[in-house]
Amino acid sequence: MTKRVLYLSAVSLIALAACGKKAVEEKPVAPAAVEASANATAAAAQMQEDAAVEFDAAVVELTKTYFALVPETATYYGAPADLAGPDAASKLNARSQAADENRRATMEAELAKIRAIDEGPLDEQRRTIRAAVIAQLEGALGPSRIADYGALFNVYGFWWTPYAVLQNSGPVVDVANLMEAQHAVKSAADAEAYLKRLEAFGPMIDDVTAKLRHDVELGATPPDFVLAKTASVIDNFVAAPPADNVLAASLKKKLAEAKVPADAFVARAEKLVTESIYPAEKRLAAYLSELKSTAPHDAGIWRLPEGEALYKAMIRHMTDADMTADEIHKIGLTEVGRIQSEMDAILKAEGLAQGSVGERIAKLAKEERFFYPNTEEGKAKILADVDAQLKRVDAEAPKWFRTLPKYDVEVRAVPAFSQDSAPGGYYDAPALDGSRPGTYWINLRDTAIWPKFAVPTLTYHESVPGHHFQTAIALGLDQPLILNALSSNAYGEGWALYAEALAKEMGLYDGDAYGDLGRLQDELHRAIRLVVDTGMHAKKWSREQAIEYMLANEGVDPKEAESEIERYAVWPGQALGYKIGMLKIKELRKRAETELGDRFDIREFHDEILKAGGVPLPVLEANIDRWIAAKKA
Numbered sequence: 001m002t003k004r005v006l007y008l009s010a011v012s013l014i015a016l017a018a019c020g021k022k023a024v025e026e027k028p029v030a031p032a033a034v035e036a037s038a039n040a041t042a043a044a045a046q047m048q049e050d051a052a053v054e055f056d057a058a059v060v061e062l063t064k065t066y067f068a069l070v071p072e073t074a075t076y077y078g079a080p081a082d083l084a085g086p087d088a089a090s091k092l093n094a095r096s097q098a099a100d101e102n103r104r105a106t107m108e109a110e111l112a113k114i115r116a117i118d119e120g121p122l123d124e125q126r127r128t129i130r131a132a133v134i135a136q137l138e139g140a141l142g143p144s145r146i147a148d149y150g151a152l153f154n155v156y157g158f159w160w161t162p163y164a165v166l167q168n169s170g171p172v173v174d175v176a177n178l179m180e181a182q183h184a185v186k187s188a189a190d191a192e193a194y195l196k197r198l199e200a201f202g203p204m205i206d207d208v209t210a211k212l213r214h215d216v217e218l219g220a221t222p223p224d225f226v227l228a229k230t231a232s233v234i235d236n237f238v239a240a241p242p243a244d245n246v247l248a249a250s251l252k253k254k255l256a257e258a259k260v261p262a263d264a265f266v267a268r269a270e271k272l273v274t275e276s277i278y279p280a281e282k283r284l285a286a287y288l289s290e291l292k293s294t295a296p297h298d299a300g301i302w303r304l305p306e307g308e309a310l311y312k313a314m315i316r317h318m319t320d321a322d323m324t325a326d327e328i329h330k331i332g333l334t335e336v337g338r339i340q341s342e343m344d345a346i347l348k349a350e351g352l353a354q355g356s357v358g359e360r361i362a363k364l365a366k367e368e369r370f371f372y373p374n375t376e377e378g379k380a381k382i383l384a385d386v387d388a389q390l391k392r393v394d395a396e397a398p399k400w401f402r403t404l405p406k407y408d409v410e411v412r413a414v415p416a417f418s419q420d421s422a423p424g425g426y427y428d429a430p431a432l433d434g435s436r437p438g439t440y441w442i443n444l445r446d447t448a449i450w451p452k453f454a455v456p457t458l459t460y461h462e463s464v465p466g467h468h469f470q471t472a473i474a475l476g477l478d479q480p481l482i483l484n485a486l487s488s489n490a491y492g493e494g495w496a497l498y499a500e501a502l503a504k505e506m507g508l509y510d511g512d513a514y515g516d517l518g519r520l521q522d523e524l525h526r527a528i529r530l531v532v533d534t535g536m537h538a539k540k541w542s543r544e545q546a547i548e549y550m551l552a553n554e555g556v557d558p559k560e561a562e563s564e565i566e567r568y569a570v571w572p573g574q575a576l577g578y579k580i581g582m583l584k585i586k587e588l589r590k591r592a593e594t595e596l597g598d599r600f601d602i603r604e605f606h607d608e609i610l611k612a613g614g615v616p617l618p619v620l621e622a623n624i625d626r627w628i629a630a631k632k633a
Contacts, residue, residue, distance in 0.1 A: 051121035058117060059129065062110045063482040069093075069103050072175065073157035073485055075182050078431025083481060089183065090196035095151070095164070095171055096207040097214045103152050104144045111137040124626070128612055128619060129480060135616040136486040139317035146306050146313055149215035155571070158486050160317070162301050162310070163222040164212040165284070166570045167229035167421040168563075171208045172284070175201065176237065180246050180415060181428060184435060185254035191265045194251055198269055201247070202276030209284045216291065219305050224295040225543060226570055227288045229421050234285045236417045242273040246417060299543040299569040300536040311537045314573030319580040320490045320617040325538035328576055332530025335579060336553060339524040346517050361521060361555030370451040370514075379413065379444045385452075386411045386442065386459050389508075393464040396506045401465070402603040403610070405472035408437040409463050419445040423567060424560060425458045427467035429484065432475055438468045449557045453518035460503040461522070466496035474613035487614020489574060494581015494617070495609065497526055501582075524554055525564075526582070529575035533568045543569065584617050585609065588624045595628050 060083070067074040067084045071091040074084035081088075093099075115134055119127050136158065143160040144152045150162045155169045165172060179198075185191050215221075222230075242248055248269040255262035301307045301314075315323060340357045347353070352360050364370060372378040390409065397404060407430040414422045428439040440463040443449070450458075460466055470492055474484055500519055503509065509516040528550055535541035535549070543565055550561045568575050588609075593600045608627045609620070 048121050048123065051118070052123065052126060055117055055122055055126050055130065058113055059133070059480050059482060062114060062133065063480060063485075065106060065110055066482060066485065069106060070153050070157050072178055073153075075178060076157065077429060077475075077481060077485060078182075078433055078436060079481055080432065087193075089190070089193040092175060092197055092200045092204050093153075094207070095204055095211060097211050099207070100144075100152050100211070104141065107137060107141060107153075111141065128615065128623060129483065131619045131622075132483060132488075132612070132615040133486065135320065135619060136488060139320070139616070140486070142313040142317055143310055146309050147220070147304070149218045149220035149305075151211075159489075159571070159574070160314070161570060162220060162304060162572065163226065163570055164208055164215055165222065165226075165230050165288070167226055167233055168418075168423065168567050168570065171204065172230060172233055172237070172281070173418050173422070175204070176246055177415065177418065180250040181412075181439060182431075182436065184431075185251065185260075186258045188260055188265075190258075191251065191255060191260065194254075195265065195268055195272070198247060198272040198277065201272070202280035205277070205280035205284055209280075209287050212284075212287065221291060221295050223299055223543070223569060224292055224297050225299075225566060227292045227295055229566060231285050231288045231292075233418060233421055234281050234288075236420070238278050238281050238285075240417075242270045242278070245273050245277075246415060247277065248273050297543070298540075299546065299565070300538070300540060301572050302537060302540055308538075311572055314537075315576065318489045318573035318577045320488055321580060323580075325534040328530050328580070329534040329539070331583075332527050332534070332579070335527035336524065336531065339520055339527055340553070343517060343520045343524065346513055346520070350513060356552065357524075358551065358553045358555040361517075362551075363555075364453070364514075364517075365448075365451040365555065365557065370453060372447040372450060372452065374447045378447050382442065382444065382447065382450060382455060383411055383413070385455060386440070389456050389459045390464055392508060393460065393503075393506075396508070397465060397469075400502070400506060400602060400606060401469070402607050403473055403476075405438075405464075405469055406476045407434060407468075407472040409440055409468040409472070410437050411440045411442060411459075411463070414441050414443040414445070419443050421563060421566070423563065424449060425462045427462045427471070429471045430475065432481065438463070438472055440468070446557075446559065449560045451518075453512075453514040454521065455518075456508065456512075456515050457500050457503070457519045457522040460508070461496045461500050465502060465506075466499035467492065469499070470495045470610060470614070473610045477611060477613070479613045483613035483615070488577075488581075488616045490577035490581035490584070490617050491614050491620060492581075493578040494583075494585055497523065497578045497582040498585045501586075521554065521556075525550075525556065526575075526578040528554055529568065530579055532565060533573065533575045536565075536569060537572050581617065584621070588621060592624065592628055596631055599631055 063083050064085065067079055067088060070093050071084065071088040072093050074088040111134065114130060117130065119130055122130065140153065140158050140160060143150065150160055151164055151170070152160050154161045161170065179194070183194055183197070185194055248266060251269045252262055252266045255265060296303060301310055304310065311325065315325065315328070343357050347357065347360050352364070372382050422443050425440065425442045428441065430436055430438040440459070442458065471484065500522055504516060504519060509519060532541065532546040532549055536546050546565045547561050550556060550565065551558060589605060592605055608624060612620070612623055615623070
């Protein structure tokens with residue numbers, strides 16, 4: 001409106017001059033109009049400022065509420081006390097049925113508050129945050145709206161899982177890992193908080209047992225192999241004398257490093273392990289043993305109440321896409337064929353032409369030249385090789401990224417008590433304040449699962465330029481911490497798989513045909529996941545059928561195939577995010593390259609992908625489309 005008033009005034013001046021009148025004596029714009037325009041501009045600015053204040057306050061409230069419900073996640077991210085709450089480090093997540101119902105009701109209310117905020121007056125950054133939070137909470141809450149069993153905000157703070165106990169994560173694995181790896185002990189006060197958590201540990205496990213009983217009554221009994229593997233984790237956990245248990249031993253080590261007198265604290269920890277934690281773990285193990293004789297063997301959640309609807313909700317949550325299981329299955333089969341063709345070409349070039357791709361890869365993995373000895377020295381050599389790979393990425397990264405992480409990353413072996421059922425590798429975020437680096441965990445239970453050509457790609461996926469870049473760069477930016485805590489599975493895993501392919505572009509496989517073969521094997525692994533995950537949960541494949549498909553097509557170690565398939569059984573849909581996310585990022589890059597031509601800068605593109613944090617794929621796509629439009633303007 002203001003521009004039109006000024007335009008008409010200019011026209012009037014020209015007309016007056018043409019008539020021979022003294023235009024210089026005319027006032028071009030009435031003072032009242034100028035004042036009205038200024039007032040309107042000020043009002044709009046004030047409205048935007050008020051909306052920003054309201055929205056920021058709502059995000060802070062959401063964050064505080066979320067961390068109050070899942071204090072373990074506050075510790076995992078090193079959340080500051082003003083967000084985590086002053087006593088978060090003294091608490092464990094409540095895991096009773098009532099607690100699960102409370103989490104759902106509370107987060108539904110928080111979602112409604114964020115949704116009720118009008119996005120109109122918000123700036124672009126806040127609109128992105130609003131859209132990401134809504135999409136992630138909708139996805140996380142979706143399955144719990146269908147089923148009264150399972151666990152909400154269970155794995156790493158934001159997943160729904162169908163079973164109260166899991167062999168590879170959940171309360172019998174994640175809590176001890178958190179206490180060992182993320183719970184900092186720098187003072188006597190920290191030690192007291194640690195002991196408070198140990199006091200809560202035994203009762204928490206009893207709540208898990210009661211929750212499992214509740215779920216079993218509703219028809220959600222875990223498969224027999226899950227029960228057996230979970231019981232094995234518990235047996236390993238309670239096998240050590242209390243003083244040697246990871247909970248007591250870790251406290252002793254941390255106190256020694258902090259130079260805090262340890263004897264009294266450690267004695268209390270050992271007593272809690274002996275009198276509370278071990279008995280509770282054994283009660284849970286006894287119930288698992290009781291269930292095993294009548295537990296089903298079917299791997300898929302199709303057999304659970306509302307199983308078909310649940311899997312659809314998990315696909316939505318874990319891929320950010322409204323795709324059917326059939327569509328994903330077909331994409332998987334197509335990708336398996338494409339990748340195997342590329343692998344076949346490399347194998348033939350190396351003189352390996354006989355047998356299927358899976359058979360030739362399995363044969364290669366058994367050749368002595370690719371072995372790491374299954375000894376302490378062999379395991380140390382793997383860790384040393386990983387360190388060298390990290391340094392090589394650091395040297396190349398500035399050519400591909402403008403923004404680099406301000407947090408360090410270190411590589412560590414998966415703890416012995418959980419290694420038998422843990423995945424081959426995973427990543428933990430650094431503490432927000434920098435007191436703890438990012439951690440790349442590699443499972444060294446048996447070096448046979450890591451032929452030398454397979455290790456580099458895991459490094460590039462789990463650390464740099466994969467999960468560590470994705471997580472640490474976001475933590476270093478001015479973004480709400482809740483975006484990291486509620487990060488998109490498809491975005492995070494899609495980026496990490498994209499990073500594996502990027503490593504080839506960065507020259508990290510130059511002169512290493514077998515390393516590139518290992519990269520393709522890992523991509524093949526993610527394509528196979530599309531087939532076997534949908535196979536088990538939608539097409540009623542058995543555990544054994546899924547394992548056989550993986551062995552025949554990939555050539556992976558049999559123990560690794562078993563662990564992977566059992567993981568997909570308890571994390572339905574999660575394994576789909578890798579390939580679906582990677583395909584979307586590659587699609588966005590191709591779009592940007594095509595539309596921008598010479599103006600495309602790979603470093604700038606990667607910054608745009610990473611700068612908003614773990615946003616859902618539709619939000620990421622909208623961000624990239626805006627960036628492309630701005631570059632073209």
